[in-house]
Amino acid sequence: xxxxxxxxxxxxxxxxxxxxxxxxxxxxxxxxxxxxxxxxxxxxxxxxxxxxxxxxxxxxxxxxxxxxxxxxxxxxxxxxxxxxxxxxxxxxxxxxxxxxxxxxxxxxxxxxxxxxxxxxxxxxxxxxxxxxxxxxxxxxxxxxxxxxxxxxxxxxxxxxxxxxxxxxxxxxxxxxxxxxxxxxxxxxxxxxxxxxxxxxxxxxxxxxxxxxxxxxxxxxxxxxxxxxxxxxxxxxxxxxxxxxxxxxxxxxxxxxxxxxxxxxxxxxxxxxxxxxxxxxxxxxxxxxxxxxxxxxxxxxxxxx
Amino acid sequence: xxxxxxxxxxxxxxxxxxxxxxxxxxxxxxxxxxxxxxxxxxxxxxxxxxxxxxxxxxxxxxxxxxxxxxxxxxxxxxxxxxxxxxxxxxxxxxxxxxxxxxxxxxxxxxxxxxxxxxxxxxxxxxxxxxxxxxxxxxxxxxxxxxxxxxxxxxxxxxxxxxxxxxxxxxxxxxxxxxxxxxxxxxxxxxxxxxxxxxxxxxxxxxxxxxxxxxxxxxxxxxxxxxxxxxxxxxxxxxxxxxxx
Numbered sequence: 001x002x003x004x005x006x007x008x009x010x011x012x013x014x015x016x017x018x019x020x021x022x023x024x025x026x027x028x029x030x031x032x033x034x035x036x037x038x039x040x041x042x043x044x045x046x047x048x049x050x051x052x053x054x055x056x057x058x059x060x061x062x063x064x065x066x067x068x069x070x071x072x073x074x075x076x077x078x079x080x081x082x083x084x085x086x087x088x089x090x091x092x093x094x095x096x097x098x099x100x101x102x103x104x105x106x107x108x109x110x111x112x113x114x115x116x117x118x119x120x121x122x123x124x125x126x127x128x129x130x131x132x133x134x135x136x137x138x139x140x141x142x143x144x145x146x147x148x149x150x151x152x153x154x155x156x157x158x159x160x161x162x163x164x165x166x167x168x169x170x171x172x173x174x175x176x177x178x179x180x181x182x183x184x185x186x187x188x189x190x191x192x193x194x195x196x197x198x199x200x201x202x203x204x205x206x207x208x209x210x211x212x213x214x215x216x217x218x219x220x221x222x223x224x225x226x227x228x229x230x231x232x233x234x235x236x237x238x239x240x241x242x243x244x245x246x247x248x249x250x251x252x253x254x255x256x257x258x259x260x261x262x263x264x265x266x267x268x269x270x271x272x273x274x275x276x277x278x279x280x281x282x283x284x285x286x287x288x289x290x291x292x293x294x295x296x297x298x299x300x301x302x303x304x
Numbered sequence: 305x306x307x308x309x310x311x312x313x314x315x316x317x318x319x320x321x322x323x324x325x326x327x328x329x330x331x332x333x334x335x336x337x338x339x340x341x342x343x344x345x346x347x348x349x350x351x352x353x354x355x356x357x358x359x360x361x362x363x364x365x366x367x368x369x370x371x372x373x374x375x376x377x378x379x380x381x382x383x384x385x386x387x388x389x390x391x392x393x394x395x396x397x398x399x400x401x402x403x404x405x406x407x408x409x410x411x412x413x414x415x416x417x418x419x420x421x422x423x424x425x426x427x428x429x430x431x432x433x434x435x436x437x438x439x440x441x442x443x444x445x446x447x448x449x450x451x452x453x454x455x456x457x458x459x460x461x462x463x464x465x466x467x468x469x470x471x472x473x474x475x476x477x478x479x480x481x482x483x484x485x486x487x488x489x490x491x492x493x494x495x496x497x498x499x500x501x502x503x504x505x506x507x508x509x510x511x512x513x514x515x516x517x518x519x520x521x522x523x524x525x526x527x528x529x530x531x532x533x534x535x536x537x538x539x540x541x542x543x544x545x546x547x548x
Contacts, residue, residue, distance in 0.1 A: 188354055
């Protein structure tokens with residue numbers, strides 16, 4: 001019972017990370033058909049925003065020392081600002097380019113961010129203790145669950161409900177949903193293209209920052225590559241979720257988390273090192289049977 | 305003064321010229337049908353007016369503004385509402401949400417919410433079927449209902465000119481009749497300027513107003529719909545035999 005619960009919480013918290021990542025990618029894909037591969041590097045940049053630039057192994061904490069109620073908004077704001085800057089400086093120039101060109105631009109931008117971090121902080125992972133109070137375990141029905149896991153899951157749920165309410169109840173959310181379905185038609189109804197795209201980037205950046213906070217506290221390290229693995233899984237989640245479908249992205253994110261966690265448990269110990277290969281195998285199977293994704297988004301195909 | 309004026313407007317897609325130096329103007333309260341065979345450049349002309357495909361040459365004035373090359377969202381703010389070919393309703397949004405999208409551009413002005421609510425009631429009064437299904441997803445509506453929704457959505461922006469691209473496309477004749485019936489009823493209730501693109505001239509002759517015939521990206525004929533519809537020049541232009 002206890003260990004089953006542990007697996008469940010592991011799956012949910014890993015799935016939360018993937019779901020948040022997938023959501024950040026799907027939001028931007030929805031409004032501008034851009035697969036933003038720089039997303040992972042925005043995550044890394046958010047972690048490093050807590051530190052002073054230095055190439056030492058020991059991190060010099062800057063914002064990381066703030067109390068959590070200042071730290072969290074600070075990191076979210078950094079993520080949103082960086083993401084909006086990416087849009088204004090780079091992606092806006094590519095708005096009428098074809099999706100492949102935009103995707104390559106996003107790769108390039110990701111490398112620019114990554115090497116900028118490399119220059120300031122070196123490639124050596126730094127140990128940081130971010131929100132150390134969260135690593136305490138909590139006992140639930142005989143299972144020892146790290147408090148951070150519970151908070152990760154709770155925060156993800158709160159983000160999902162908040163985002164849903166935002167998209168369904170607010171004027172800006174309505175405009176964003178309309179623009180995601182048919183951008184040209186939305187513009188002909190007076191929806192400002194720049195405002196909607198900026199909003200999508202700001203939200204996506206804030207989601208990246210949330211991942212950064214969770215990853216930073218979970219691993220206790222800051223590493224310039226730390227966004228890349230989440231980004232890859234998150235991207236896969238958006239693909240199996242059905243490109244541009246937000247609900248699909250979240251669902252697939254949790255599904256991937258669950259598959260990865262369950263494989264970790266059921267695979268023979270020798271094969272566990274190759275867990276990700278099995279996960280990708282499962283992804284290929286899904287795509288063979290549902291190439292359009294689990295929930296295919298409206299307006300993805302007929303878009304001109 | 306005219307509401308919409310085009311002078312020497314051309315539209316090209318790469319090397320393909322869709323509209324060749326068109327000049328015309330439309331007065332407030334007029335109904336203009338633009339008819340012509342497939343590929344005549346009618347839709348391209350509408351897209352240029354709406355700002356979706358900026359014209360490659362010429363100048364477009366609308367409601368006292370030079371709108372040549374302006375963004376669609378700016379042109380919408382001046383009072384142009386488009387009902388595009390294929391209707392383009394937001395399928396995943398509810399009917400009411402579809403209707404509300406276009407009210408956002410007035411949200412900076414005082415009392416817009418009350419006006420939006422009044423507008424909503426007016427649209428529902430014109431198209432009762434939309435009210436019955438107001439919380440249903442627009443993608444589930446039939447073609448005729450989607451056409452009515454697209455027209456209602458255009459009206460919600462409180463427009464001065466409504467441009468409709470092929471309202472009869474893909475609809476059964478009796479459904480098209482209903483759509484036109486509603487349109488004519490609307491005209492009796494509120495001051496509207498209409499620009500309607502249709503392939504055939506039958507509707508124009510039934511509704512009346514002004515008619516322009518396009519072919520090969522140019523305007524061949526321009527005059528009273530009923531008079532033109534019966535002329536031989538019209539027949540010739542349509543079927544392409546003889547000189548118009």
